[in-house]
Amino acid sequence: MTENKTNSPVDPVRSDRVAPDRVDGRMKVTGGAKYFADFELPNMAYCVIVGSEIGRGSITSLDTKKARNAPGVLGVFTHENMPSIPGWDAPVGDKADGPPPKPDTLEKYRILNSPKILFDGQPIAIVVADSYERATYAASLVKATYTKQAARTDLDKHLAEGIAPDRSEDYMRGKADGYRTAPVTLEANYTIPVEVHNPMELHGILAHWTDANTLMIYAKTQGVNATQQTIAQAFKLDPNNIRVHTEFMGGGFGMGLRTWPQETAVVAIAKKVDRPVKLVVTRSQMFQLVGHRPCTVQTIQMGADTNGKLVGIAHAATAETASYEDFTEATVNMTKFLYDCPNVSTRYRIVRLDRGVPIWMRGPGEATGAFALESAMDEMAYKLGIDPIEFRLRNYTETDPEHNRPYSSKYLREAYQRGAEAIGWSNRQNQPGSQQEDGWLTGYGMSTGTFNAFRWEASARVLLNADGSLRVQSAVTDIGPGTGTALTVIAHNVLGVPLDRIKVEYGDTSLPKAPTQGGSAIVSAVGSAVFDVCTLIKNELVKLAIKDGGPFAGRKADELTLSDGILSIEKEPGKKVAVTDLMKSNNLTVIDKKGDSKGGPDLQKYSIYSFSVHFVKVRVNPLTGVVRVANAVSVADSGRIVSPKTAASQMIGGVTGGIGMALTEEAVIDHRFGRFVNNNLGDYHVAVHADVPAIETIMIDKPDPHINPMGAKGMGEIALIGFAPAVANAVFNATGKRVRDLPITPDKLL
Numbered sequence: 001m002t003e004n005k006t007n008s009p010v011d012p013v014r015s016d017r018v019a020p021d022r023v024d025g026r027m028k029v030t031g032g033a034k035y036f037a038d039f040e041l042p043n044m045a046y047c048v049i050v051g052s053e054i055g056r057g058s059i060t061s062l063d064t065k066k067a068r069n070a071p072g073v074l075g076v077f078t079h080e081n082m083p084s085i086p087g088w089d090a091p092v093g094d095k096a097d098g099p100p101p102k103p104d105t106l107e108k109y110r111i112l113n114s115p116k117i118l119f120d121g122q123p124i125a126i127v128v129a130d131s132y133e134r135a136t137y138a139a140s141l142v143k144a145t146y147t148k149q150a151a152r153t154d155l156d157k158h159l160a161e162g163i164a165p166d167r168s169e170d171y172m173r174g175k176a177d178g179y180r181t182a183p184v185t186l187e188a189n190y191t192i193p194v195e196v197h198n199p200m201e202l203h204g205i206l207a208h209w210t211d212a213n214t215l216m217i218y219a220k221t222q223g224v225n226a227t228q229q230t231i232a233q234a235f236k237l238d239p240n241n242i243r244v245h246t247e248f249m250g251g252g253f254g255m256g257l258r259t260w261p262q263e264t265a266v267v268a269i270a271k272k273v274d275r276p277v278k279l280v281v282t283r284s285q286m287f288q289l290v291g292h293r294p295c296t297v298q299t300i301q302m303g304a305d306t307n308g309k310l311v312g313i314a315h316a317a318t319a320e321t322a323s324y325e326d327f328t329e330a331t332v333n334m335t336k337f338l339y340d341c342p343n344v345s346t347r348y349r350i351v352r353l354d355r356g357v358p359i360w361m362r363g364p365g366e367a368t369g370a371f372a373l374e375s376a377m378d379e380m381a382y383k384l385g386i387d388p389i390e391f392r393l394r395n396y397t398e399t400d401p402e403h404n405r406p407y408s409s410k411y412l413r414e415a416y417q418r419g420a421e422a423i424g425w426s427n428r429q430n431q432p433g434s435q436q437e438d439g440w441l442t443g444y445g446m447s448t449g450t451f452n453a454f455r456w457e458a459s460a461r462v463l464l465n466a467d468g469s470l471r472v473q474s475a476v477t478d479i480g481p482g483t484g485t486a487l488t489v490i491a492h493n494v495l496g497v498p499l500d501r502i503k504v505e506y507g508d509t510s511l512p513k514a515p516t517q518g519g520s521a522i523v524s525a526v527g528s529a530v531f532d533v534c535t536l537i538k539n540e541l542v543k544l545a546i547k548d549g550g551p552f553a554g555r556k557a558d559e560l561t562l563s564d565g566i567l568s569i570e571k572e573p574g575k576k577v578a579v580t581d582l583m584k585s586n587n588l589t590v591i592d593k594k595g596d597s598k599g600g601p602d603l604q605k606y607s608i609y610s611f612s613v614h615f616v617k618v619r620v621n622p623l624t625g626v627v628r629v630a631n632a633v634s635v636a637d638s639g640r641i642v643s644p645k646t647a648a649s650q651m652i653g654g655v656t657g658g659i660g661m662a663l664t665e666e667a668v669i670d671h672r673f674g675r676f677v678n679n680n681l682g683d684y685h686v687a688v689h690a691d692v693p694a695i696e697t698i699m700i701d702k703p704d705p706h707i708n709p710m711g712a713k714g715m716g717e718i719a720l721i722g723f724a725p726a727v728a729n730a731v732f733n734a735t736g737k738r739v740r741d742l743p744i745t746p747d748k749l750l
């Protein structure tokens with residue numbers, strides 16, 4: 001079953017379509033769901049990290065004596081006494097989930113392996129004690145002196161130092177400067193500040209060596225199998241000797257897409273002190289040690305003819321990375337394929353600054369890129385005097401101009417139309433600043449979003465018990481979108497087992513291997529595995545039923561249907577057999593199947609993307625400059641929707657993140673010290689309830705015939721990608737002020 005057919009001839013969603021509540025919702029809100037830090041083990045010890053107080057330089061002395069003598073302290077680890085990590089003796093840059101090695105050009109950073117300081121907050125000591133409070137107190141006693149150097153943290157000052165990263169090539173079709181020949185041109189810069197994931201749940205790990213070569217890990221990871229691999233490499237262990245458990249996560253947003261150095265350090269320390277050891281980083285360390293959305297400066301140059309046909313687009317982005325690791329993301333990618341345009345060029349550069357390394361965050365680089373491209377599309381529409389939707393329709397493309405191949409499915413036209421109707425686009429005045437309600441300026445804006453829809457390899461195991469109940473198993477972690485619910489619906493759709501008789505077990509490496517939850521890929525990947533394995537069980541039941549004779553003797557397999565635990569033949573009411581009876585008569589206590597699933601050649605034949613359109617109505621206070629999102633309508637073209645309720649919630653979550661990105665989120669750096677100054681949830685403003693209006697979600701809900709048997713494309717990232725430019729465009733419509741520098745804070749409008 002390695003290559004199943006992706007062209008599913010029948011719509012796999014049942015006619016009695018179900019839209020259940022979250023299967024684990026009650027557990028999550030009543031304290032039954034256990035997050036990594038909720039696990040308590042006998043004899044457990046606690047780590048607290050002491051961070052560097054300088055942004056660049058080196059440690060000259062480190063006084064740990066008082067800390068070591070403090071009550072309950074089991075150890076204080078620094079670069080002078082850190083236990084060795086055997087797999088890290090190899091050259092820097094060899095990590096499974098990191099960029100390619102560049103030992104000659106990059107600073108070396110392995111936690112607690114050198115007195116060098118490469119960023120503010122870099123761990124300089126890890127204190128272990130028998131309680132969290134005692135570890136925190138002892139950590140306050142560690143004193144360091146440093147030789148300081150000026151930290152280079154200001155991207156604007158170092159833009160010229162951009163280098164072409166290994167994994168991003170400049171792109172060109174037509175002529176690089178083709179836009180210049182157009183009668184109407186635009187050139188503008190757009191900037192995104194550092195944003196920090198800041199899920200409610202803090203990051204960390206609990207590591208327990210159950211014997212000399214065997215590990216049990218509870219962690220905040222989006223991929224238990226990935227953490228297992230990384231730790232296995234670091235400690236030169238057989239991955240099978242490492243079990244990683246992450247069933248629930250209080251928000252990931254990308255920060256759990258890799259294993260961070262302090263997690264590996266905790267595993268080493270747990271071995272050294274011979275106790276289970278837990279680390280939960282502090283909120284301020286969430287800004288320093290677990291990545292962020294990289295500060296990015298972009299330039300769009302665009303030309304169009306007077307009929308609104310695009311002549312050329314050049315899109316250049318420069319983003320920060322760390323001095324010790326090159327992080328890259330797909331910031332300029334959508335410009336290559338979203339519009340029909342003969343001359344397109346893109347360029348992506350990174351600048352190595354003295355900060356912890358960035359990581360993908362919420363709709364990652366595409367969200368950053370969409371802010372530039374879709375703001376520029378709006379600016380151009382005004383220059384041309386064409387409605388912004390009409391401008392996009394005049395440059396609509398039915399095939400992917402980057403790869404010269406068809407899209408697997410694209411219903412973006414319908415998305416524009418349905419969203420426009422729902423927001424009341426016809427009420428919009430094109431003249432900026434011409435609409436008012438109750439003394440507030442109002443305006444409408446819209447934007448497109450797009451993201452690759454993936455189908456990664458995954459496996460699953462499904463057990464049908466003789467009592468008619470079903471167990472579905474996969475190692476995949478649920479970072480919040482409701483993976484357990486979606487997998488329940490998929491199993492129900494194939495096997496007709498009632499929802500309350502299905503139990504999904506997930507989030508543990510003891511279960512069948514799954515990819516990391518990220519990139520909006522899990523319903524497609526793990527859902528397909530569940531679909532395929534459930535189909536094996538269904539086929540087996542049908543075969544047994546026909547072989548048994550009785551009402552189905554001599555019938556063909558495809559005549560039988562399966563619903564509510566009953567095999568039957570449509571329109572022949574007498575012909576039915578209960579699955580429980582069938583299994584009993586065959587002396588089966590369980591039907592137990594396992595399998596891998598991956599896509600076929602269609603994945604190469606088509607360009608497979610999800611699309612979204614966001615519509616926003618804003619109110620702007622002309623006296624204070626405060627922007628309120630009054631209405632939001634988000635439309636998803638993400639194939640067939642498997643689980644309608646959790647899909648809508650996902651969209652609402654993306655929009656909520658989008659409101660923060662548009663209006664409030666910015667990690668402010670004091671460049672004198674290279675330090676984040678608003679490193680807490682009081683000063684770093686994520687969108688809260690008062691910022692979020694009722695959000696209308698619209699699902700196009702048409703199956704993609706090429707990606708997987710459910711016809712489902714991903715939908716997590718597109719929920720956010722394009723939202724911030726829709727707000728910026730609405731703010732322009734309301735005020736006539738074009739803000740190209742996120743977030744759109746009141747000072748920028750006065």
Ligand code: MOS
Binds near residue numbers: 257
């Ligand atoms: Mo997501 S940024 O793929 O966790």
